[in-house]
Amino acid sequence: MTHLSMYVNMEGFYEIRMESIGGLGANLAGKMLAEAGVLYQGYNGSNFSSYGSEKKGTPVTTCIRFSDSELEIRSSSPIEKPQLIVVFHESLLRTEKCMAGLTKDGTLIVNTEKKPDEIRKMIGLQSGTIVCVNALKIAVEEKSRVNTAMLGAICHAVPFLDEQAVIQVITDTFSKKYAALVFANIQTFHRGMNECHVQIFESNHEEIQATFSRSSSILGYATQPLGGAIINPGNSTLRDLSASRSGYIPEFLSDACIHCAACDLTCPDMCFVWTTIQDHHGRSFQHLLGIDYQYCKGCLRCIHACPTEALRTIRETDGFADEHRVMRSVNS
Ligand code: SF4
Ligand code: SF4
Structure with missing residues (x-):
């Protein structure tokens, strides 16, 4: 195992940013990773997460900084130029900020079924290392969560992280409350480590990845209209969930399907x-056409509501949603 000092940036830090959505365990993964470095490897470390409402499906960003034991970490600002970006859900690659600031020799780890060269084409990355791991498949098979598989891939990609230190922290974390899950999570961790695909891409270009920009509110104390007027009520027609x-x-x-609408009553989005058709007596009734997947957040409540098994859970494969999406007509 090599030492952290070989990989730090100008400030003396190794910086990791995890991009995730609520429910995949990125916050806990960041905490476990920082603990492994601090408690069992003698580094200084810090970690923090930012998220909105604590709701499954909302964006989560987790930052982890490591430094040598001689250098104190006094910064708790968001990580703008990470050496490692960890993406817990492939769809997040479509969002502008996901890849922001990755250094030109940085590493990207993605939870995906795809191979590194496919991911590279998809995001237009010029250089760096791409690590792909099918963390969801591993988690489903091991009855655990994707976060420990992602920790395995991180341990594979980051040379100064000690596998045993991370395993120890996983054991400490789960044995306190969920002792029955320790074995499954360690298995998941090992599989994440051993089943990832790594590819290094070289380039002569100097600057490559998107730059990081801190989001700020368009309307603030100096710019908001007087009287609380809403000048742009907006709508969610373009929202992609x-x-x-x-x-x-x-x-x-x-x-x-018996067109009972139990699914529609349950769906939060x-x-x-639906469309209106006529039965053989000429009476109009509502007929379910399908699902507009643009707005589907995958909560699967509709499946529990359906009395006839006309809805079933499947693993989402590339292109399924676009191919099977039923779009609403303007009049419906
Ligand atoms: S999974 Fe079902 S209930 Fe949940 S958002 Fe999608 S269609 Fe609606
Ligand atoms: S999919 Fe199921 S719940 Fe929805 S209308 Fe058809 S039968 Fe009813």
Whole structure:
């Protein structure tokens, strides 16, 4: 194992940014990783997460800094130029800020079924290392969560992290409250470490990845309109919730559907698309056409509500949602 000092930036830090969505355990993964470095490897370390409402599916960013034991970490600012970006959900790669600031020889780890060269083409990365791990598949098979598989891939990619230190922290963390999950999570960690695909891409270009920009509010104390007037009421027609799905999606089997609307009453995002047709007596009734996957966050509540198994859970594969999306007509 090599020492941290070989990998630090100008300030003496090794910086990791995890991009995730609520429910995938990135916050806990960041905490475990920092603890492994501090408690069992003698580094200085810090970690913190930012998220909105603590709701499954909302964006989560976790930052971890490591430094040598002689250098104190006094910064708690968001990480703008990480040496490592860890993406817990492939759909997040579509968001502008996900890759922001990655250094030109940095490493990107993605939870995906794809191979590194496919990811490279998808995001237009010029140089650096891409590590792909199918963390969701591993987590499903081991009955655990993706975060420990991602920790395995991180241990594989970061030479100064000690596998045994991370295993010890996983054991400490889970044995306190969920002792029965220790073995599954250690298995998940090992599989994440051993089943990842790594590829290094070289380039002559100097600057490559998107720059980091700190988001700020458009309206503040100096710019907001007087009287609380809402000048742009907005709507959610362009909203794409695909990044909120955690790898599963409902499939609609129209032959089994009795058009009872139980799914529609349950769905929090009004994903079900209906049309009016006439039965053989000439009476109009509502007929379910399918699901508009643009708005589906994959909560799977509709599946529990359906009395006829016309909806079932499937693993989301590349392109499924676009291919099977039923779009609402303007009049519906
Ligand atoms: S999984 Fe079902 S209930 Fe949940 S958002 Fe998608 S369509 Fe709606
Ligand atoms: S709950 Fe099931 S049967 Fe009822 S409308 Fe929805 S998909 Fe069809």
